[in-house]
Amino acid sequence: MNRREFLKKSARFGLGGAGLAGLMGNVPGCVNDKSKNSFGTAGRQRQKQPNFVVIFADDMGYGDAGCFGHPTISTPNLDRMAAEGMKFTQFYSAASVCTPSRAALMTGRLPIRNGMCSNKRRVLFPNSAGGLPAEEITIAGALKSKDYATGCIGKWHLGHLPEFLPTRRGFDSYYGIPYSNDMKPSILMEGEKIIEQPVQQQTLTRRYTAKAKAFIEQHRTEPFFLYMAHSFPHVPLFASDKFKDTSRRGLYGDVVEELDWSVGKIMDTLRRLNLAENTLVMFTSDNGPWLTKKLHGGSAGLLRGGKGSTWEGGMREPGLAWWPGRVKAGTVNRELAGTMDIFATFLDLAGVDLPRDRVIDGVSMAGMLLGDGAGKRQEMFYYRGEKLFAVRQGPWKAHYITQSGYKNDRKEHDPPLLFHLDHDPAEKFDVAQDHPEVLAQINKLVQQHQEGIKSVPSQLEKKINSL
Numbered sequence: 001m002n003r004r005e006f007l008k009k010s011a012r013f014g015l016g017g018a019g020l021a022g023l024m025g026n027v028p029g030c031v032n033d034k035s036k037n038s039f040g041t042a043g044r045q046r047q048k049q050p051n052f053v054v055i056f057a058d059d060m061g062y063g064d065a066g067c068f069g070h071p072t073i074s075t076p077n078l079d080r081m082a083a084e085g086m087k088f089t090q091f092y093s094a095a096s097v098c099t100p101s102r103a104a105l106m107t108g109r110l111p112i113r114n115g116m117c118s119n120k121r122r123v124l125f126p127n128s129a130g131g132l133p134a135e136e137i138t139i140a141g142a143l144k145s146k147d148y149a150t151g152c153i154g155k156w157h158l159g160h161l162p163e164f165l166p167t168r169r170g171f172d173s174y175y176g177i178p179y180s181n182d183m184k185p186s187i188l189m190e191g192e193k194i195i196e197q198p199v200q201q202q203t204l205t206r207r208y209t210a211k212a213k214a215f216i217e218q219h220r221t222e223p224f225f226l227y228m229a230h231s232f233p234h235v236p237l238f239a240s241d242k243f244k245d246t247s248r249r250g251l252y253g254d255v256v257e258e259l260d261w262s263v264g265k266i267m268d269t270l271r272r273l274n275l276a277e278n279t280l281v282m283f284t285s286d287n288g289p290w291l292t293k294k295l296h297g298g299s300a301g302l303l304r305g306g307k308g309s310t311w312e313g314g315m316r317e318p319g320l321a322w323w324p325g326r327v328k329a330g331t332v333n334r335e336l337a338g339t340m341d342i343f344a345t346f347l348d349l350a351g352v353d354l355p356r357d358r359v360i361d362g363v364s365m366a367g368m369l370l371g372d373g374a375g376k377r378q379e380m381f382y383y384r385g386e387k388l389f390a391v392r393q394g395p396w397k398a399h400y401i402t403q404s405g406y407k408n409d410r411k412e413h414d415p416p417l418l419f420h421l422d423h424d425p426a427e428k429f430d431v432a433q434d435h436p437e438v439l440a441q442i443n444k445l446v447q448q449h450q451e452g453i454k455s456v457p458s459q460l461e462k463k464i465n466s467l
């Protein structure tokens with residue numbers, strides 16, 4: 001079946017944006033159920049609804065921004081976000097590769113709960129027939145219950161067939177590439193139509209930025225959620241003429257500096273329209289640096305490992321929150337938090353109840369951002385595909401299985417390796433022998449966690465028969 005046929009078929013059978021809202025409304029205790037209020041948010045609802053922006057880099061490492069210690073990449077706009085907002089030093093994605101990480105960001109749930117991970121295929125490909133299931137509630141879908149305007153710009157990677165596109169998952173509009181920029185065919189989409197093939201990648205960051213500015217301008221008088229998911233610095237790297245050969249870090253630096261420019265343009269637009277004080281902007285990355293790409297891959301700073309692995313470098317990301325007048329300027333937050341918490345945070349701040357018919361793994365960061373900075377998250381589960389490789393509880397991290405991002409060097413550990421991440425963020429010194437009581441406690445946590453996981457079919461293993 002060709003793409004045109006897919007589009008036609010899906011228009012007949014697929015859920016539209018309104019269909020998703022309808023679906024949520026039919027779920028008792030779900031986000032549209034206004035009779036319940038788990039957050040005591042009635043007061044907040046009377047205030048002006050805040051706007052939300054998520055700027056999501058692809059494969060940018062923990063150490064790739066100036067404010068996170070990079071010596072030669074210049075990121076004045078990210079540095080300004082940190083200076084005027086909150087910088088997180090322990091902010092995590094839920095997976096070390098694109099598709100499961102993005103599914104977790106959008107739904108606040110571990111990918112193991114909705115089939116958005118697999119031991120066989122780590123991400124979705126152009127011949128994939130699966131995607132984010134229709135029953136999943138995305139940030140955009142949930143905010144629709146409060147009449148938010150919702151826009152998705154950039155890389156989606158949660159299913160490229162029409163029934164899985166952003167426009168069927170709560171977004172009013174979409175402009176971007178539906179999967180990674182190294183996958184063929186290389187296509188740019190607007191709404192559900194292909195508008196360019198192959199994609200002119202040199203100008204992609206600039207074009208995403210123009211679309212983001214236009215979206216903000218267009219929706220300046222109503223609450224909005226903008227999901228700005230850049231295609232870079234995922235390899236292959238492309239920068240526009242203005243940035244090419246300009247950074248001290250080579251092409252990788254050029255690309256990151258152009259992303260930083262884009263961040264600045266979005267912040268300028270919010271300031272110019274007097275929206276900054278009513279808009280929470282979060283910046284982070286979907287997974288760690290692609291180290292096997294050598295000079296074209298980024299850096300996890302002092303952290304061990306990178307993209308594809310459950311070492312810290314694979315899943316700990318640069319994290320920034322900016323909301324002038326609300327998030328205290330110049331704060332460094334060392335509590336645990338992560339991309340899965342963004343779902344719960346935005347719903348909390350918008351006065352939308354969390355769905356109660358499913359497990360939500362994220363917790364609201366509203367208190368961290370607007371209050372005393374204390375975090376609610378105590379634990380992190382590090383999955384590779386469907387397998388739990390490591391668990392963090394407080395400062396302790398136990399590795400049951402380790403494997404480099406892209407090597408067949410898998411090793412099971414019994415007893416697990418144990419690192420104290422406050423003392424040893426680079427995971428160099430295994431202290432398992434000295435702390436059997438810590439391991440016993442983490443083992444108990446793993447058992448409880450695994451008892452709550454139901455097996456669901458993987459979306460990543462479904463293939464289009466004709467391809």
Ligand code: MG
Nearest residue numbers: 058059098286
């Ligand atoms: Mg990625």
